[in-house]
Amino acid sequence: MMEAVVQAAVFGLLLASAPTLADKDDWDIYSFHINSTVSSRYATTVITSRVANRMNQSKEIEFHVRIPKNAFISKFRMLIDGQFYDGVVKGKEKAQQTYTEAVSRGQSAGLVSSVGRTLEEFKTAVTLAAHNKVTFELTYEELLKRRLGKYELQIHARPMQPVKDFKVDVYINEKAGINFMEVKGGLSTKALANAITRTHVDKQAWVYFYPTEDQQKTCDSCGEQGMNGDLVVVYDVNRNPSLGDIKKSDRYFVHHFAPLNLASIPKNVVFVIDQSGSMRGRKMQQTRTALIHILGDLAEEDHFGLLTFDSEVFHWKLELVPATGDNLESAKKFAREIVERGATDISAAVLEGARMLNAHPREGSASLLILLTDGDPTAGETNPEVIQSNVRRAIVDKFPLYCLGFGFDVNFKFLEKMSLQNNGVARRIYEDSDADLQLTGFYNEVATPLLTDVTMIYSGGANLTQTNFSQYYNGSEIVVAGQITDNGIETFTPQVVAISRNRRVTFSDTHAMVESEEEASDSSVRRVWAYLTVKQLLEKELVSSGPEKEKAKKEALELSLKFSFVTPFTSMVVTKPQGENSDVLHKPREGKKHEGRRRSFLHSMPHRPTRPSTSALVTQHRLHSQSGFISLPNENTEVFVTGSDHRQHGQQGHIRRVLVGASLVDGASGRRGSAQGRMQAEGGRTQDAGFSQNARIIAPPPDYEAFLVSADLHDTPDMFPTIVTPHATEAPLSHRFLQKTENLSLPLCFDVTGKVQLKLLHHPSEELFVNGQLDSVRNGGFRRITILLKTDLQVQIDTEKILVIEGQRISGLLGYISHTVGSLTLVSREKEIDVAVGDTRIVIAIHKEGGKDFLWPILRQRPLDDNVSGILALKPAVYDEVQQSPSTRLQIKGHDYDSTRASVVDHSIDPPPTYDCWLMSAESVLQRSLDDFIVA
Numbered sequence: 001m002m003e004a005v006v007q008a009a010v011f012g013l014l015l016a017s018a019p020t021l022a023d024k025d026d027w028d029i030y031s032f033h034i035n036s037t038v039s040s041r042y043a044t045t046v047i048t049s050r051v052a053n054r055m056n057q058s059k060e061i062e063f064h065v066r067i068p069k070n071a072f073i074s075k076f077r078m079l080i081d082g083q084f085y086d087g088v089v090k091g092k093e094k095a096q097q098t099y100t101e102a103v104s105r106g107q108s109a110g111l112v113s114s115v116g117r118t119l120e121e122f123k124t125a126v127t128l129a130a131h132n133k134v135t136f137e138l139t140y141e142e143l144l145k146r147r148l149g150k151y152e153l154q155i156h157a158r159p160m161q162p163v164k165d166f167k168v169d170v171y172i173n174e175k176a177g178i179n180f181m182e183v184k185g186g187l188s189t190k191a192l193a194n195a196i197t198r199t200h201v202d203k204q205a206w207v208y209f210y211p212t213e214d215q216q217k218t219c220d221s222c223g224e225q226g227m228n229g230d231l232v233v234v235y236d237v238n239r240n241p242s243l244g245d246i247k248k249s250d251r252y253f254v255h256h257f258a259p260l261n262l263a264s265i266p267k268n269v270v271f272v273i274d275q276s277g278s279m280r281g282r283k284m285q286q287t288r289t290a291l292i293h294i295l296g297d298l299a300e301e302d303h304f305g306l307l308t309f310d311s312e313v314f315h316w317k318l319e320l321v322p323a324t325g326d327n328l329e330s331a332k333k334f335a336r337e338i339v340e341r342g343a344t345d346i347s348a349a350v351l352e353g354a355r356m357l358n359a360h361p362r363e364g365s366a367s368l369l370i371l372l373t374d375g376d377p378t379a380g381e382t383n384p385e386v387i388q389s390n391v392r393r394a395i396v397d398k399f400p401l402y403c404l405g406f407g408f409d410v411n412f413k414f415l416e417k418m419s420l421q422n423n424g425v426a427r428r429i430y431e432d433s434d435a436d437l438q439l440t441g442f443y444n445e446v447a448t449p450l451l452t453d454v455t456m457i458y459s460g461g462a463n464l465t466q467t468n469f470s471q472y473y474n475g476s477e478i479v480v481a482g483q484i485t486d487n488g489i490e491t492f493t494p495q496v497v498a499i500s501r502n503r504r505v506t507f508s509d510t511h512a513m514v515e516s517e518e519e520a521s522d523s524s525v526r527r528v529w530a531y532l533t534v535k536q537l538l539e540k541e542l543v544s545s546g547p548e549k550e551k552a553k554k555e556a557l558e559l560s561l562k563f564s565f566v567t568p569f570t571s572m573v574v575t576k577p578q579g580e581n582s583d584v585l586h587k588p589r590e591g592k593k594h595e596g597r598r599r600s601f602l603h604s605m606p607h608r609p610t611r612p613s614t615s616a617l618v619t620q621h622r623l624h625s626q627s628g629f630i631s632l633p634n635e636n637t638e639v640f641v642t643g644s645d646h647r648q649h650g651q652q653g654h655i656r657r658v659l660v661g662a663s664l665v666d667g668a669s670g671r672r673g674s675a676q677g678r679m680q681a682e683g684g685r686t687q688d689a690g691f692s693q694n695a696r697i698i699a700p701p702p703d704y705e706a707f708l709v710s711a712d713l714h715d716t717p718d719m720f721p722t723i724v725t726p727h728a729t730e731a732p733l734s735h736r737f738l739q740k741t742e743n744l745s746l747p748l749c750f751d752v753t754g755k756v757q758l759k760l761l762h763h764p765s766e767e768l769f770v771n772g773q774l775d776s777v778r779n780g781g782f783r784r785i786t787i788l789l790k791t792d793l794q795v796q797i798d799t800e801k802i803l804v805i806e807g808q809r810i811s812g813l814l815g816y817i818s819h820t821v822g823s824l825t826l827v828s829r830e831k832e833i834d835v836a837v838g839d840t841r842i843v844i845a846i847h848k849e850g851g852k853d854f855l856w857p858i859l860r861q862r863p864l865d866d867n868v869s870g871i872l873a874l875k876p877a878v879y880d881e882v883q884q885s886p887s888t889r890l891q892i893k894g895h896d897y898d899s900t901r902a903s904v905v906d907h908s909i910d911p912p913p914t915y916d917c918w919l920m921s922a923e924s925v926l927q928r929s930l931d932d933f934i935v936a
Helices: 092-104 190-195 282-297 325-336 346-358 384-395 412-421 435-446 522-543 546-562 922-926
Strands: 003-008 027-039 042-053 059-068 072-080 083-091 113-115 119-128 133-143 151-157 165-173 178-184 196-201 204-209 229-237 245-248 252-257 267-274 303-309 313-315 366-373 401-406 426-429 449-459 468-473 478-484 493-500 503-507 513-515 570-577 638-640 663-665 672-674 696-698 734-739 748-753 757-763 768-774 782-789 793-797 802-806 809-813 818-821 824-828 832-837 840-849 852-861 880-883 888-892 895-905 914-919
Touching: 027 151, 042 059, 042 522, 059 133, 072 119, 072 570, 083 092, 083 546, 092 570, 119 133, 133 522, 151 165, 165 229, 178 196, 178 204, 190 196, 204 229, 252 449, 252 493, 252 522, 267 282, 267 346, 282 325, 282 435, 303 325, 303 346, 313 346, 346 366, 346 384, 366 435, 366 449, 384 412, 401 412, 401 435, 412 426, 412 522, 426 435, 435 468, 449 478, 478 522, 522 546, 546 570, 734 895, 734 914, 748 895, 748 922, 757 840, 768 852, 793 824, 802 818, 802 824, 895 922
Parallel strands: 027 165, 245 513, 267 303, 267 366, 366 401, 401 426, 748 914
Antiparallel strands: 003 570, 027 042, 042 133, 059 119, 072 083, 072 133, 083 570, 113 119, 151 229, 165 204, 178 229, 196 204, 245 252, 252 478, 303 313, 449 468, 449 493, 493 503, 638 696, 663 672, 663 696, 734 748, 757 768, 768 782, 782 793, 782 852, 793 802, 802 809, 818 824, 824 832, 832 840, 840 852, 880 888, 888 895, 895 914
């Protein structure tokens, strides 16, 4: 059988699903099994889904799984008509060549996304013949991490329909002995209690989860589409009081070190808390709650410091002090009175925290620095590399730096690198109702240091993973793996040296629990070593530069290929039956989020109809270099295509794969006809020469998208793409704007009527113009924002996409990306787009109201130039109330104006709060004619 090569690079975690078709008569998942085996804390999980096409025609069957972010996919295969189609892991560049060839044949890209806090998503599909069956099988591997005295194995199940043969089997085998085991999670409920069987016998434990079809419909997280939830197996092992648990084979070993009966070490901790304006609202409330709780947990022998920062640094006290009752109460009072305001000077704050710890050396103690921020550095030193270098010089490996990034506004890669450079870790805090519990949970992980300056020594060992650790905390675990030289298992000798309080201690128990070569599989121990090594090489590649960075990347790639791990440097290439579409999925790093409204632009070409978006691209130039999609909104929208000859047969430089099922209107003759067969979404051929070069595409039917994004402009560089929308017939609508005030009880507000385009910002010295087109929905914000920089760069932003026009080149950007053009940097996140030009930073928030998305610009960093103008450049208003009865009049700059008490929504905050305000005419608030702020 002939085969077409397709690509699947992965985002790992465990959710298993199959077809997303709506009618069970169309398809049937007749078996769905999840089998997880854990040995020495290393889990291998296999998801097997068997699906039958019950239709009398071919159907696309989809396999959709979520796996833990910490996991690596190591195997994927499909079984169709007795033939296996296996995945092969390749380097990204080689896999990309295969993918590019598939795209050139009109095949579609797969979907990739991170899901929630702990999951990543893998998705592929295959077309199945009538009354045929397919088996999907996915394998992933992960080393379970001990936190707060326990390991957690997370299994997420969402098969998309009740399944007759649904089973989850978990087997745990720990030679050290299992101390306890329990089952929790959203699927461990009263309604499903009799579907779960637990067995624990000494070194082994089993968990079986076999819900009936009826139970899959009636549990708390169940419905007609079956289950959607987690099963979490929690356990810990028996602990050797000294050296720990060592598993050896002929050539490899893995050592789990978590000694018992150690006295806690007094700590010196400085909390560095972001109080900038973006922390306003629930984020700051939750931070206060968590901080007060954490302060209450400090031991009397601990010393602590607390400072907050915006564009300045504010001390509770200039030096660290003991955690006495009086000091703690004073610190809690300080925490309750934190006021959100200003910009974000991360550099000055972290350096001051480091100074405080360096100025407070205390023998027999452990120091740590904890930073909490929700944004990028916008004040003081803002260059991330300079900040990282300065912080590293200030800390010089004396104590760890832990960075907590609140939400998705943060540059998480910046925080992660800065933490890793200073022996710490970065953790994302999600903007949910339990954010305060996330903060206290992280603190609890590092609250009790037991050892410092830990060195793991292995005589007879080589190619070791990390062996030096700044601190060991209660409830955690240190894991080291390596190779045993010259098969010298008899001479292999482990030893651990560390500092406990103020004395040096050595762990070298010769009676440590050791699994011998007869019991341990060389392959299993070897895979643990490879997994740990790749993980640490990925971290090393992140924090290094130059030749060291390239070396780490090369080693990580080679090891990933050798062990078939899908990592950020590899992709999985899967063979499918002839004619099948290609999927590309890439294992992401934390901080790169791929979910939500805007889809990944790079290589994203849906192969079947999907729901249209809200705008259409009009070019007037020859278009080519297809690598994404745009959408046509409704049947009143027209897309004019002039200056390109679509009578050509899909040649490079001409329109290809525009739309299946759209209509064409010949601009010269007015003749209409179907685009079906002339401009096909799949084949890229123009099979009919019946239309002139002035033809235009109109009236796309529902559920279709046009594939047309990247373009070159020729011949007429003064012409730019524009958006053509339906002709408006509704009455003019008003949009209410908030004008903040300086230390006054109520802000001002004013209305702007109609779908006008407003001048948001003009920065003359940067030659920067930012304009915004108001939406057609009352108080619906902006539907498009245009940025003009100098004479040759234009950026158009709407809720679905970003178009970047550089001279004669048009590029489309979708998804969560960072893009730099000259002095302009764009960072696209789930709910906002961050734009920086020189000393100016604008955040464009994406809000939803009444089911409709709209944009709202916020000036996060005001230019220093006093000549800037525009709505965003307005300074806080100052007024006096000069008359309150019978109506309120306000005096501004010596003139009295009528005002009415009203309300206004502040869209600069998410979720947007509503404030009372003084409603006045736009001219009164702006102190000039509104026409001065309207762009023709």
